[in-house]
Amino acid sequence: MTLGQTIAWDDTVLPFQLDRSDTRGRVARLDGVLAEVLRQHDYPPEIExxxxxxxxxxxxxxxTIKLRWKLSLQVRGDGPVRLIATDYYAPGQDGSPAQIRAYASYDGDRLTAGGDAFDHIGNGYFAMLLDQGDGTKPYSGITPLAGGSLSACAETYFAQSEQLPTRFALTFGQAQEPGQAAHWRGGGVMLQHMPAASPLRADAEASAQDGLMNAGDILDGDEAENWTRVNTLLDTVEETELVGPHVAPTDLLVRLFHEEAPRVFDAQPIRFGCTCSADRVRQSLSIYSQRDLAHMTTDEGTVTADCQFCGAHYELDPKTLGFEAEEAPKNGE
Incomplete structure (x- = not known):
């Protein structure tokens, strides 16, 4: 495979379907996106x-979700890692890239170097939020943290909240090609069963001791057999196949699932992107009075704000802020 071919799959998500097992899925390859997200902050290795x-x-x-606007994931815990937040902005039109941003809030003094990253979150919850834009009601679902990884938490979320058996196989970390500097790469596969509508699923009960559902609580018969089979095939994947860059996602699907009649669809490009702006900062401060804003004003006479996602810094005139604004903002402010 040539260098041009390896680059073509970087920062893309390839949808596919396995016709013989009623399973849909995605293959993701992130290169520049991961590097750009992590470049915004000087995170310790566990947080990275x-x-x-x-x-x-x-x-x-x-x-996987036909969005008009935004999907957000949030992980909150009572450990050293207080919050991990990500946003996925759907493309405005076919062929345009989707955008992702992310950040973490943590107490560096409580981190244990070399410890398991997931253990630093402690007890908490995994949440998914869907915002379809103006005129719609946002949707949110929450499940407890469980399973020892964020991937396991996401699998539990889909089983518990959506009753959709889901599996993730991910790998990520610092990679280095000969003659190049080390940089972040990530790759992964998502599998999701496509169940026929059935009233039995509404009555499914969790069998696990923690009261959380899994695929075994949702599927039976041929569906359970199909799901077990594709998961067994996915278990054979190697990290180098997931992360690439020398194994194309299409070749990976053929290697893993050639007997399941895989079909691929158009790949979706992904980019790092942040929606912060001076106007959005101004809007968030619109609920404050001039007296409130006076407490936020620096000695230099400005109100400042920093974007937690991209680090952008804003300095605004307090007279242009709040519901008692005395002046309109100047151009470029």
Whole structure:
């Protein structure tokens, strides 16, 4: 495979379907996106790993949902890692790239170097939020943290909240090609069963001791057999196949699932992107009075704000802010 071919699959999500097992899925390859997300912050290795995993999940899940606007994942815990947040912005038109941004909030003094990254989150919850834009009601679903990884939490979310058996196989980390500097790469596969509508699923009950559902609580008969078979095939995947860049996603699907009649669809390009702006900052401050804003004003006479996702810094005139604004903002402010 040539260098041009390897680059063509970077920062893309490839949808596919396995016709013989009623399974849909996605293959994701993130290169520049991961590097750009993590470049915005000087995270310790444990936090980088969690953010990278969250970004991979967001890319795979976001492409499965026909959005008009935004999907967000949030992980909140009571450990050193307080919050991991990601946003997936759907493309405005066919062929345009989707955009992803992410950040983490954590207490560096409580981190344990070399410890398991997921353990730093502690007890908390995994949440998915769908915002379809103006005129629609946002949807949110929440499940407890469980399973020892963010991927396992996402699988539990789909089983518990959507009753959709779902499986993720991810790998990510620093990679280095000969003659090139080390940089972040990630790759992964998402499988999701496509169940026929059945009233039995509404009555499914969790069998696990923690009260959370899994695929065994949802599927039976031929569906369960199909799901077990495709998961067994996915278990044979190697990390180098997932992350690439020398194994194309199409070749990977043939290698893993050639007996399941795989079909691929148009790949979705992914880019790092942030929607912050001075206007959005101004809008968020519109609920404050001039007295409130006076407490936020610096000695230099400005109100400042920093974007947690991309690090952009804004300095605004307090007279142009709040519901008692005395002046209109100047051009470029």
């Amino acid at each position: 790993a969690l953010v990278a995993e969250a970004v991979m999940l967001t890319a795979l899940i976001g492409q």
